Amino acid sequence: MKVFILWHVHHLARDGEGNVVHFADGEFAAQEDEGDDxxxxxxxxxxxxxxxxxxxxxxxxxxxxxxDCFWHGAYEIDEDAWTSGYASEA
Structure with missing residues (x-):
C-alpha cells in the first residue's frame, strides 16, 4: 500500500548571489539549516x-x-526508505 506525503517549504535560504533557492540540480530544494521553513x-x-x-x-x-513550493512523494507502507548508514559533519 502506498501513501503520499505532502510538504510545503517557505524558502528563505539564499545562494551566494542572494537568490532564493527553490530547486537544486533540477530537484526540489529545502535548506532548513539556512532558514527554509x-x-x-x-x-x-x-x-x-x-x-x-x-x-x-x-x-x-x-x-x-x-x-509552487509544495512537494509530495509516494512511499510504500512498511518498506525501509533509508537502508544505509550515514556520517555526520559535526
Whole structure:
C-alpha cells in the first residue's frame, strides 16, 4: 500500500548571489539549516487527495505566498526508505 506525503517549504535560504533557492540540480530544494521553513501538511491515501490538499492550501495565508513550493512523494507502507548508514559533519 502506498501513501503520499505532502510538504510545503517557505524558502528563505539564499545562494551566494542572494537568490532564493527553490530547486537544486533540477530537484526540489529545502535548506532548513539556512532558514527554509518546512511543514508537513499531511499523509494521503492517493495522489489525487494530496493534489486536492495543495489546491486548498494555496488559498491560505503563507502558503499562497509560495504557491509552487509544495512537494509530495509516494512511499510504500512498511518498506525501509533509508537502508544505509550515514556520517555526520559535526
Amino acid at each position: 518546512v511543514k508537513l501538511l499531511g499523509v494521503y491515501s492517493s495522489e489525487e487527495r494530496a493534489r486536492r490538499r495543495i489546491a486548498s492550501a494555496r488559498e491560505l495565508p503563507g502558503f499562497r505566498d509560495e504557491p
